[in-house]
């Protein structure tokens with residue numbers, strides 16, 4: 258085991274360079290204030306939203322609130338100098354309230370050898386493939402017991418887990434909290450959550466704030482299967498407990514969540530995508546569910562999802578679903594083949610809703626010939642059969658009204674390509690409606706339809722997102738040009754828009770395109786967003 | 794409301810083959826595939842006929858993952874029969890089955906226990922060795938008044954037989970009770986009728 262000396266740890270905050278790549282390659286432009294040309298719009302939103310509205314990074318309690326709300330309406334296109342956004346990483350907020358106030362900021366291991374040495378001892382960590390992974394996620398108990406590793410079996414990484422635990426406790430001994438270590442090309446980020454330590458080792462361009470959000474998601478996935486109450490109790494009783502026993506089978510949920518984080522914009526945006534449906538159709542589906550369930554007391558949420566998209570969500574009055582919880586629900590549905598086989602009845606904890614208790618979920622696919630999944634969530638453990646009956650009724654009514662067909666048609670639709678919008682300059686975009694925590698984007702077209710292309714695009718969105726929401730200096734508008742594409746990000750009080758353009762687009766054309774996009778989104782016959790907030 | 798006339802619960806360690814057993818019985822199908830954990834519990838019903846009676850059997854296929862143990866009462870409560878499964882080739886699953894049985898005995902006195910050794914085909918084709926002798930398990934189950942049966946969801950061996958046995962052994966207290974009370978009311982009514990006339 259390498260000994261970590263205090264001398265190895267230096268404060269690197271001033272020399273941090275999280276955005277170096279972008280700044281080097283990106284041409285940054287000053288521009289005239291385009292706001293006057295831009296339409297102010299967001300889809301008409303009911304006073305109350307079915308989902309808790311989100312600003313990015315707001316999804317978890319201690320994360321940085323986005324500053325967009327406090328922005329002056331007429332801020333200019335901001336210059337992107339090399340240094341200005343380099344501070345946000347300081348935001349690595351400690352989420353463990355016990356130690357938050359005593360936290361130190363950035364740390365860096367000068368001698369990489371400390372970590373390097375460990376690899377010699379271990380087969381797995383020596384493997385080239387394992388080492389070349391862009392991003393590792395590790396979970397361990399505060400006693401150093403392995404819980405999870407994204408790549409490779411955690412069993413074979415015992416020494417590495419030991420080092421991580423040593424790092425955390427060494428710094429913790431002084432009343433400080435380790436947050437991150439930055440070396441050339443690789444960063445290490447730690448998140449301490451009660452009895453659990455989550456760590457990310459990454460070479461990607463993601464920011465500390467973004468990685469923190471991801472680790473928080475992983476943590477809430479664990480809470481979702483165990484409840485915070487159980488998690489805390491177990492480690493209080495036995496500090497040395499091997500949590501893998503209780504997580505058996507749930508690693509798949511964590512794997513799946515991490516893949517979603519790596520490949521989809523939804524979690525980055527803290528928003529969900531809706532299955533596009535004409536609003537009268539969606540309302541009809543909603544009404545069928547409401548009318549079939551209205552006699553059932555203690556039904557908190559009815560959620561219909563299909564193809565990782567939300568069809569409708571009905572809630573008990575005065576109860577709201579947080580998008581972070583909805584993402585956990587979507588993750589559960591997407592990663593659980595077993596729901597397809599039979600009607601299920603499962604406990605689920607929604608950390609944002611209540612981290613200490615389980616809700617009971619009746620989960621079933623609508624029909625053999627309609628692969629949308631219905632979840633009926635209640636606090637009453639005896640409600641399975643009433644819910645099962647309600648589900649039968651729902652399906653019958655939907656079938657009679659040909660609504661199953663409508664859902665199928667929407668599910669079969671491959672998505673709208675950006676070419677259909679008449680904005681040739683734009684290659685892709687993401688539009689997030691803040692009030693409803695929903696987003697929409699066209700199907701990826703070349704050059705983004707390949708795995709690498711899609712990954713690069715998402716990376717670009719991440720950079721844009723990170724800079725726009727940099728807590729130290731949030732931006733309203735950002736225009737970045739490099740040789741692969743030109744990216745434009747725009748945050749208003751109502752929406753966030755991220756657009757990828759041809760690299761050589763002119764600013765005037767880009768702004769024209771943005772206007773067209775926003776106008777197109779505004780047409781409410783698209784059915785891209787759920788704008789009401791139905792209740793039972 | 795119960796959704797079925799008769800409640801059966803499947804219990805046992807993860808991957809012993811509960812879901813496969815239910816699928817073989819309800820759909821008469823088996824797909825060899827890597828293990829997919831059941832989440833919480835799955836419900837299926839099947840109408841059965843036994844001893845001249847026609848009724849609906851509701852089957853709860855529970856998840857064997859350890860984190861659900863604390864909640865298993867939620868699933869076996871009021872069950873009239875429990876199929877406690879273990880993998881014939883895995884000793885630990887038998888030990889765990891014994892624990893289920895103790896728990897059931899403590900909480901559900903009226904629940905008939907069927908001890909089920911699964912994946913018999915694997916033993917028979919020699920892929921894996923039997924972990925506990927047939928005699929030992931038989932002796933154990935006799936001792937606790939349970940029925941012992943060995944099944945294969947792959948070949949279908951003894952699967953229908955197991956559930957048929959459960960159906961044959963079952964009493965339908967609620968249905969009978971209902972019938973009786975209806976009869977009683979009827980006769981009462983006619984009595985009053987008579988006395989009035």
Ligand SMILES: Nc1nc2c(ncn2[C@@H]2O[C@H](COP(=O)(O)OP(=O)(O)OP(=O)(O)O)[C@@H](O)[C@H]2O)c(=O)[nH]1
Pocket residue numbers: 805806807808809810811812813814824825826827828829830831832855856857858911912913914915944945946947948
């Ligand atoms: N050869 C053979 N394989 C079987 C048999 N029954 C189940 N399996 C296999 O064993 C594995 C586990 O089966 P499941 O039915 O999913 O196990 P389970 O008890 O429901 O597991 P949990 O839901 O996690 O509690 C699967 O790969 C099945 O294909 C059997 O009779 N013969």
Ligand SMILES: [Mg+2]
Pocket residue numbers: 811812813829830831854855856857
């Ligand atoms: Mg199963």
